[in-house]
Amino acid sequence: MMTLRVLTVVCCLCLSGVARGQSIPSEVRILPVDETVWTADIRAGIESFGINVADATNLHRVLANHPQSLHGIGPLAAYLRQRSMVTVVDQVLMGLRAAWLCRSEAVWAELVVEARSVGLGDQDLRRIAEGPDAGWGPWDATVLRATDELYRDSFLSDESWRLMSMRYDLQQLMDIIFTGSEFVMLSMLANSFGVQPDEQWPDRFPVGIARSAVQARANPSPLTEPRVEPIHRDEWSDEVQTLLDPGGTGGSVLNLYATLAHHPILFRPRAVQSSYIRIDSTLSDRAREILILRIGWLCGSEYEWSQHVRVARRVGMNDEEIRRVAIGATADGWDPLGQLLIRVVDELHADNNLSDATWALLSEYYSTSELIDVVITVAGYRMVSIALNSIGTQLEPDRPRFPDLRR
Numbered sequence: 001m002m003t004l005r006v007l008t009v010v011c012c013l014c015l016s017g018v019a020r021g022q023s024i025p026s027e028v029r030i031l032p033v034d035e036t037v038w039t040a041d042i043r044a045g046i047e048s049f050g051i052n053v054a055d056a057t058n059l060h061r062v063l064a065n066h067p068q069s070l071h072g073i074g075p076l077a078a079y080l081r082q083r084s085m086v087t088v089v090d091q092v093l094m095g096l097r098a099a100w101l102c103r104s105e106a107v108w109a110e111l112v113v114e115a116r117s118v119g120l121g122d123q124d125l126r127r128i129a130e131g132p133d134a135g136w137g138p139w140d141a142t143v144l145r146a147t148d149e150l151y152r153d154s155f156l157s158d159e160s161w162r163l164m165s166m167r168y169d170l171q172q173l174m175d176i177i178f179t180g181s182e183f184v185m186l187s188m189l190a191n192s193f194g195v196q197p198d199e200q201w202p203d204r205f206p207v208g209i210a211r212s213a214v215q216a217r218a219n220p221s222p223l224t225e226p227r228v229e230p231i232h233r234d235e236w237s238d239e240v241q242t243l244l245d246p247g248g249t250g251g252s253v254l255n256l257y258a259t260l261a262h263h264p265i266l267f268r269p270r271a272v273q274s275s276y277i278r279i280d281s282t283l284s285d286r287a288r289e290i291l292i293l294r295i296g297w298l299c300g301s302e303y304e305w306s307q308h309v310r311v312a313r314r315v316g317m318n319d320e321e322i323r324r325v326a327i328g329a330t331a332d333g334w335d336p337l338g339q340l341l342i343r344v345v346d347e348l349h350a351d352n353n354l355s356d357a358t359w360a361l362l363s364e365y366y367s368t369s370e371l372i373d374v375v376i377t378v379a380g381y382r383m384v385s386i387a388l389n390s391i392g393t394q395l396e397p398d399r400p401r402f403p404d405l406r407r
Helices: 040-047 056-061 067-082 090-101 105-118 124-132 138-153 160-167 170-193 237-242 255-260 262-280 287-299 302-315 319-327 336-351 356-365 368-391
Strands: none
Touching: 040 067, 056 067, 056 170, 067 170, 067 262, 067 368, 090 105, 090 124, 090 138, 090 170, 105 124, 105 170, 138 160, 138 170, 138 336, 160 170, 170 262, 170 368, 237 255, 237 262, 255 262, 255 302, 262 287, 262 368, 287 302, 287 319, 287 336, 287 368, 302 368, 336 356, 336 368, 356 368
16 A cells, blocks of 8 residues: 655644644645646546636645546536536635635635625625624525534524525525535545645635634434425426436335435536445445445434445445444454544544544555545535435335434
């Protein structure tokens, strides 16, 4: 296995007001790929984000170490930033709030440029960091509070769903959930890889503001009825038929897919990202399923857990190993790598970053491409958990449930 080179850089970040232990990466963990050696595949991967290669950010340059990852996550990012049915202002509010909560100064700095283009000034940026109770109007406060809930609870509360439903239709509601979770995902990637803010974006976090929204997770009870019903087969349009059963087999379709089919233009790029993580990533089947099961457990997504218990069994994990995932890193019976993977998920879920010690250990097992895929897997399935919880996707009959353990 390749041990990742670490480049220490001297970086003067505006850390005033950031509590000790909250992580803003000051050290590059994965070196960006210089543009002079970009291949056609790298350029195409960057373009899959819906941008010109000249507009690539430091995060894109880091992901260029593993071009397949660009192709895997780019289409969904492109949809959410360019074709989403959510207003640009709401996207910016959610993105900046998520970046603040996750302590990702790289994502924050990029979004400030867009924020200024839609009329937000320094005082507005400061109030975004202060949170939904910092003098916002009712709608903007709702958008910021929704971001806090998606980040903290992996769930959009009944009240936020109700308020947003007064202005947004079903497809827009789905977009707002994926928008918030996309920015959490990008922040987790930037933090974990040590991505630095691009030089052309001078803005940094406002100083002297406590990270107030990191109170204990509310651990809300799962919905017992779906907020969004799966589309029944007799209601399928030709477009939905193409998405869910292109061969016309008449086979059963998972509730997740029949629900997301309400929004075909979101369905397709989300499926690309899902397929990348499940099929095309560099990780072993066992490692992938440990990561997915653990983040599903931590996020309280029983649907995600249930589906991946079945996958884990198919790839050779027994029920004792699967239960061990829920117990955590202290469970008896882990091999060193399995235990490390559990710790990786726990740190990413709690801190949106990996500690230096955990990163160093992980680098002893994995190449650069595999390290990238570890974080994409956890962050990508945190997104899935948030969506499943928030739209209330219900388990199919006779599917595995959460083990009888305290979360």
